[in-house]
Amino acid sequence: MPDDKQASRVKLSYRTIEKIQRTLLLTPGVLLYSVFNFIPLLMLFYLSLVDWPGIGPKEFVGLDNFAKVLTQPYYRDQMINALLQNVIFFTVIIGCFLIIGTGLALLLSFRTYGRKTYQVLFFLPYPMAGAAVAYLLDLFVHPRGPLNAALTQWGLADAPIPFLGSEDTSLITMALFYSWHRMGFAIILILSGILAVRTDLLEASMLDGASRWQSIRHVVFPVLGPAFILITVIVLVDVFNNADYILLIMGPEAGPLRSTDIMGTFLFRTAFGGSADTTDTNFGLAAAIGLLTALMILPAAIFLALRNLRKT
Amino acid sequence: MDKIFKLNKREQLLVQFIMLAWVAVVLIPFGAAVLNALKPNVGQVFREPFGLPDPWTWSNFAKAWVNANFAQYFANSTIIAVSCVVLVTFCASTTAFVLARMPFKGSTFIFICFLFGVIIPIRLALAPLFDIVRSLGLLDSLLGVILVQSASMMPVSVFILVSFMKGISTELEEAAKMDGALPFTLYWRIIFPLMRPAIATIALLTFVQAWNEYFLPLIFLQSEANYPLTLGLQRFNQQFSIQWHMMFAGILIMMGPTILAFMLASKQFIAGLTQGGVKE
Numbered sequence: 001m002p003d004d005k006q007a008s009r010v011k012l013s014y015r016t017i018e019k020i021q022r023t024l025l026l027t028p029g030v031l032l033y034s035v036f037n038f039i040p041l042l043m044l045f046y047l048s049l050v051d052w053p054g055i056g057p058k059e060f061v062g063l064d065n066f067a068k069v070l071t072q073p074y075y076r077d078q079m080i081n082a083l084l085q086n087v088i089f090f091t092v093i094i095g096c097f098l099i100i101g102t103g104l105a106l107l108l109s110f111r112t113y114g115r116k117t118y119q120v121l122f123f124l125p126y127p128m129a130g131a132a133v134a135y136l137l138d139l140f141v142h143p144r145g146p147l148n149a150a151l152t153q154w155g156l157a158d159a160p161i162p163f164l165g166s167e168d169t170s171l172i173t174m175a176l177f178y179s180w181h182r183m184g185f186a187i188i189l190i191l192s193g194i195l196a197v198r199t200d201l202l203e204a205s206m207l208d209g210a211s212r213w214q215s216i217r218h219v220v221f222p223v224l225g226p227a228f229i230l231i232t233v234i235v236l237v238d239v240f241n242n243a244d245y246i247l248l249i250m251g252p253e254a255g256p257l258r259s260t261d262i263m264g265t266f267l268f269r270t271a272f273g274g275s276a277d278t279t280d281t282n283f284g285l286a287a288a289i290g291l292l293t294a295l296m297i298l299p300a301a302i303f304l305a306l307r308n309l310r311k312t
Numbered sequence: 313m314d315k316i317f318k319l320n321k322r323e324q325l326l327v328q329f330i331m332l333a334w335v336a337v338v339l340i341p342f343g344a345a346v347l348n349a350l351k352p353n354v355g356q357v358f359r360e361p362f363g364l365p366d367p368w369t370w371s372n373f374a375k376a377w378v379n380a381n382f383a384q385y386f387a388n389s390t391i392i393a394v395s396c397v398v399l400v401t402f403c404a405s406t407t408a409f410v411l412a413r414m415p416f417k418g419s420t421f422i423f424i425c426f427l428f429g430v431i432i433p434i435r436l437a438l439a440p441l442f443d444i445v446r447s448l449g450l451l452d453s454l455l456g457v458i459l460v461q462s463a464s465m466m467p468v469s470v471f472i473l474v475s476f477m478k479g480i481s482t483e484l485e486e487a488a489k490m491d492g493a494l495p496f497t498l499y500w501r502i503i504f505p506l507m508r509p510a511i512a513t514i515a516l517l518t519f520v521q522a523w524n525e526y527f528l529p530l531i532f533l534q535s536e537a538n539y540p541l542t543l544g545l546q547r548f549n550q551q552f553s554i555q556w557h558m559m560f561a562g563i564l565i566m567m568g569p570t571i572l573a574f575m576l577a578s579k580q581f582i583a584g585l586t587q588g589g590v591k592e
Contacts, residue, residue, distance in 0.1 A: 014492070014494075017494055018494060018495055021494050021495040021496050022410055022414050022416070022495050024496075025406040025407075025409060025410050025495055025496070025499060026406065026407060026410045026411075026422075028402070028403045028406065028407075029403035029404060029406055029407030029466065029470070030407060030422060032399070032403050032459065032462060032463050032466060033403075033407075033425075033426065033429065033463050033466040033467070033470075034425070035444065035448075035459075035463070036441070036444070036445075036459050036460050036462075036463030036464075037429050037434050037463040037464060037466065037467070038425055038428065038429060039440075039444065040434065040437040040440040040441040040443075040444055041428065041429070041432055041434070041436075041437045041440075043437070043440035043443070043444075044436070044437050044439075044440055046440075047439055047440050047443075054439070054442070054443075100334075103330075104330075104331075104334060107327050107330060107331060109317065110317050110318075110319050110323075110327060111317050111318050111319060112319065112324065112327050112328065112331065113324070113328065114331075115331075118331050118334075118335065119582075120578045120582075121335050121338060121339070122334065122335075122338060123578070123581070123582050124338060124339075124342075124571075124574065125338060126585060127520055127524075127570050127573075127574050127581055127585060128524070128567055128570055128571075129523065129524035129526070129541070129542055129545075129566060129567070129570070130524060130526055130542075131524075131526045131541075131542040131545050131546065131566070132545065132563050132566045132567050135545060135549055135559065135563055136341055136342075136345055136560075136563050137341060139345075139556060139559060139560065139563075140341045140344060144358050145361065146340075146344040146348075146361035146362060149358075149360070149361045149362070150361075150362065180337070180338075180341075184582075185585070185586060188582055188586050189586060192586075237433065238433075241433040241435045241436050242433070242435065242527070244526050244527055247526075247527070247530070248526065248546065264435065267435075267436070267438065268438070271438055271439050271442070272531075283439040283440075283442075283443065284439075286438065286439040287437075287439045287440060290436035290437055290438070290439065291436075293436050294432050294436050298431070298432075301430075301431040301432065302431060304430075304431075305427055305430055305431050
C-alpha cells in the first residue's frame with residue numbers, strides 16, 4: 001500500500017512538473033508576441049474611438065474618427081487620393097511581376113546555357129535593404145544621374161527626364177523601383193510553379209502533336225494560377241501597409257504635391273505629422289485609418305492565412 | 313519533353329539575348345554605384361557617369377566610414393539583428409513545440425492569435441504600438457526596437473516551425489517520454505536538433521528582415537547613437553546629398569555584407585527568403 005501511494009504521488013508530480021515546464025516553454029514567445037504585436041492590434045479598436053494627439057488625456061468620441069476620414073473633405077480627399085494612388089502603385093507592380101516575371105521564368109525553364117547563374121543574378125537585388133535600393137535608384141534616375149546621361153547621349157531624350165520630380169511620373173517610377181527590387185521573388189515563385197508541372201501531362205500533349213507554344217499555353221499556364229494568385233495576394237498585403245520607398249525618398253509629405261501618397265504614408269503622416277517639428281499628430285485618427293486599411297486587405301490576408309493553414 | 317525545353321541554336325541565341333538584357337537591368341545600377349563611388353569628385357560623376365574613375369579614389373569608402381559614423385551604425389545594426397535572431401529562434405521554437413506537440417485547452421486559441429498576427433501587418437497598428445513602447449519606457453532604446461522587431465517576426469516563424477514539426481515523426485519523443493523525459497529535455501535534446509533546418513530558415517529570414525528594417529527603427533529611435541544602418545544611411549543622405557560619389561560609397565558600404573552573404577549562400581537565400589515570403 002505505501003508503495004502504491006508513493007508511486008501515484010510521483011506520477012502526479014511528474015504531471016505537475018510537465019505542466020509547469022510546458023507553461024514555462026510557452027511563456028516567453030506568447031509574452032513577446034502579445035505585448036509588442038497582438039495587444040497593439042487589439043488596441044486599434046479602442047484607440048480608433050478616442051480623440052488623442054498621442055499625449056495627454058484621451059477623449060472618447062465614438063465613431064467620430066471614422067466619420068472624419070470618410071466625410072470631412074480635408075481627410076476624405078487625402079484618403080481617396082492615397083487609396084487610388086495605392087491601387088495604381090499596386091497595378092503597375094503586379095503587371096510587371098506577371099508579365100516580365102512569367103516571361104523570364106519561362107525562359108529560365110528552358111535548357112539555356114548558364115540558367116543557374118542567371119537565376120542567382122536575377123535574385124540579387126531581393127535581399128538588399130529597401131533603404132539602400134531606394135537611394136541607389138533615386139540617384140540612378142536623377143535628372144543629373146547616369147540614366148538621364150545615357151538617354152540624352154543616345155538621343156533617346158532631348159532633355160533629362162525628371163522621373164521623380166514630376167507629378168506624372170513619380171508614382172510609376174516608385175512602383176518600378178519596387179518591381180526592380182522584388183522581381184527575383186516573382187521569378188522564383190513562377191519558376192517553381194512551371195517546374196512542378198507534371199511531366200506526363202507535357203509528354204501527353206506532345207504526343208497529341210501540340211506545338212511548344214500550345215503546350216505552354218494549355219498545359220503550363222493553367223497550372224500557374226495558384227502561383228499568380230499567391231504573388232498577387234502577397235504584394236497586395238505588402239503595398240497597402242508598407243510605404244518604405246516613398247518615406248525614404250519623398251518623406252511623409254509624399255511629394256511632389258502628394259502624387260506619391262499611398263496608404264502607408266497617409267497613415268504615418270496622420271500619426272506623426274508631416275515634418276519633424278509638427279504638432280499635428282493624431283493617434284486616434286491614425287488608429288481609425290489603420291483599422292480601415294486592415295479591413296481593405298483582410299479578404300486577401302485571410303485567403304493567405306487559410307492557404308498556410310491548409311498546408312500545416 | 314525535350315522538344316519543349318530544348319532549344320535550337322537560333323532560339324538559344326535569342327533567349328541568351330533576353331537574359332543578358334535583364335541582367336543588364338539588374339546589374340547596371342550596381343555597376344554605376346561602384347564606378348561612381350571611386351571618383352574623386354562629384355564633377356566627374358555628373359560629366360561622365362559611366363566613365364572610369366580618374367584617379368581611382370578608394371579613400372572615399374574610408375572617408376564615408378569615418379565621417380558618417382558608419383562604425384556606430386554597423387554596430388547597432390549587428391546588435392539589433394543578432395539579438396532578434398536569438399530571441400526569435402528561441403521564442404518561436406519553444407512556442408511552436410508546445411503548440412504542435414503538447415496541445416492543451418486553449419492552445420488552439422493561442423494558435424489563432426498568432427494567425428491574427430500573420431494576417432494583419434503590425435505597421436497598421438503603429439499608433440497603439442508606439443503608445444505601448446513609450447509607456448514601457450523603451451522609446452529610443454535598442455532594446456525596444458529589438459523587442460518590437462522580434463515580435464513582428466514571431467507569427468511567421470511560429471507558422472513555419474509548426475508546419476515543419478507536423479511533418480516529423482513523434483517516435484523519438486515517445487521513446488524519450490517513456491524514459492521519463494520532461495518537456496525541457498524533450499525540447500533541448502530532441503525537438504531543437506530535429507528542427508534545425510527550419511530554424512536555420514527562420515534565423516536567416518529574421519536576420520535579413522531585422523538588418524534591412526527601416527520603418528520600426530524610424531518610429532522608435534531618436535538619438536543618432538542608436539541608429540542602425542538604414543537610418544544612418546538616411547542621415548548620410550541628408551548630409552552628403554550634393555556629394556554623389558560619397559553617397560554611392562555609403563550605399564555600397566551598406567550593401568556590402570548582404571552581397572557577400574548572398575554570394576556565399578545564394579541557394580539558401582533563395583530558398584529561405586521565398587519560403588518566408590510565401591508564409592508572410
